[in-house]
Amino acid sequence: MTLCYFDAFSGISGDMTVGALLDAGADWTRLETALRSLNLPASFRNEKTKRKGMAASKFSVDAQDEKKHRHLPHIERIIESGELSDKAKHNAISVFRKLADAESRSHNVPVEKVHFHEVGAVDSICEIVGACVALDLLGVDEVYCSKVNVGSGTTQTEHGVLPVPAPATAELLRNRPIYASGPEFELTTPTGAALVSTLAKGFGKLPPLQLKAQGFGAGDKDFPTQANVLRVLIGTNSGATESTSVTVTEANIDDSTPQVLGYATERLLEAGALDVTLTPVFMKKNRLATTVSVIAEPQLTETLTEILFAETSTLGVRSYQAQRRVLARKTEEVETAYGTVRVKSTTTGSFAPEFDDCRRLAKEKSVPLRLVIAEANQAFRQRTHS
Numbered sequence: 001m002t003l004c005y006f007d008a009f010s011g012i013s014g015d016m017t018v019g020a021l022l023d024a025g026a027d028w029t030r031l032e033t034a035l036r037s038l039n040l041p042a043s044f045r046n047e048k049t050k051r052k053g054m055a056a057s058k059f060s061v062d063a064q065d066e067k068k069h070r071h072l073p074h075i076e077r078i079i080e081s082g083e084l085s086d087k088a089k090h091n092a093i094s095v096f097r098k099l100a101d102a103e104s105r106s107h108n109v110p111v112e113k114v115h116f117h118e119v120g121a122v123d124s125i126c127e128i129v130g131a132c133v134a135l136d137l138l139g140v141d142e143v144y145c146s147k148v149n150v151g152s153g154t155t156q157t158e159h160g161v162l163p164v165p166a167p168a169t170a171e172l173l174r175n176r177p178i179y180a181s182g183p184e185f186e187l188t189t190p191t192g193a194a195l196v197s198t199l200a201k202g203f204g205k206l207p208p209l210q211l212k213a214q215g216f217g218a219g220d221k222d223f224p225t226q227a228n229v230l231r232v233l234i235g236t237n238s239g240a241t242e243s244t245s246v247t248v249t250e251a252n253i254d255d256s257t258p259q260v261l262g263y264a265t266e267r268l269l270e271a272g273a274l275d276v277t278l279t280p281v282f283m284k285k286n287r288l289a290t291t292v293s294v295i296a297e298p299q300l301t302e303t304l305t306e307i308l309f310a311e312t313s314t315l316g317v318r319s320y321q322a323q324r325r326v327l328a329r330k331t332e333e334v335e336t337a338y339g340t341v342r343v344k345s346t347t348t349g350s351f352a353p354e355f356d357d358c359r360r361l362a363k364e365k366s367v368p369l370r371l372v373i374a375e376a377n378q379a380f381r382q383r384t385h386s
Contacts, residue, residue: 003209004140006196007231008148011187014127015059016217016230017195021134022046023057024215024234034133037083040122049218052227056216061123072100084133091132098198102171124191131195138234144207145200147177153184169193175299176203182226202297204245209235237328246324247301251314254289261290264311271307272300334379338365341376351380
């Protein structure tokens, strides 16, 4: 599995993203051909430059000045008409849909009535498509991103002067880790925010990988205090124990029934929690209670907290950061006398049949669950040793 990690220590924009991926080895000729197939009034450049002495690639779109605005369906038709892979088309359209939703929320208008301004210009269409094509050319399977430096100060837009981060950028990075450091400048644009908020599987520390390449994409400005570049690291899953940042949210509850807590657990898992546990505890005055512990990716903390307040009687929760380590794993199917069962296995040799598959087959075949599990274990061992 090929991983891509964006290190947004100086923010992220569309042109910086494309430049970094080109610098990391994406084929320029094939990318330019893909962009030309969009039939937009634009030409493209990929030049070597430096930012604060750091060598980087600068991707530029030279587009004719257009006054017209575009709606989402028009942009989707442009992308669909291009000679791109299905994956690149899907990702690019997903990014623009995310943008449309952010613009809709920021200006309180329906998505179908959103007029794209800065983010709908020819250069931004080319930057988003270019980034998705470059990721595809590099064979990237999963994208991750660091905490995002959004910058500070103000920025000039078609809606006038707005504070940084701009409303659409802030909406796109909702529940993602952001900070402001360096010059008073818009370091992260809506286009860059849309790319990582749509494509990134997680935000935070670098995931474990066997590093294959790195690249630097240059921004327009050359700041005196920091290199205005976006770094990208490309590598393969190392198979090492993974360490990722998670948020643990907890609440002590002494006045909810087991049925209510069971339902709350289901809601939390459906909303994306990595794990939910219920632990019996003694509270003040020796009252029996239950601690509900929710482990989740940091960007889901607010959503899961709202579920805790809605579905339980708690009046408060506590949250703290933790490191989660899990072994790399894969899922395979094995055939048993009762049917097909999925089996999860790790690089250490541990494995376990999927419980839901075994339970379903036990009911369908009217046999004890333990027999289905035993059959699945035996089938997997035979495959492993054959």
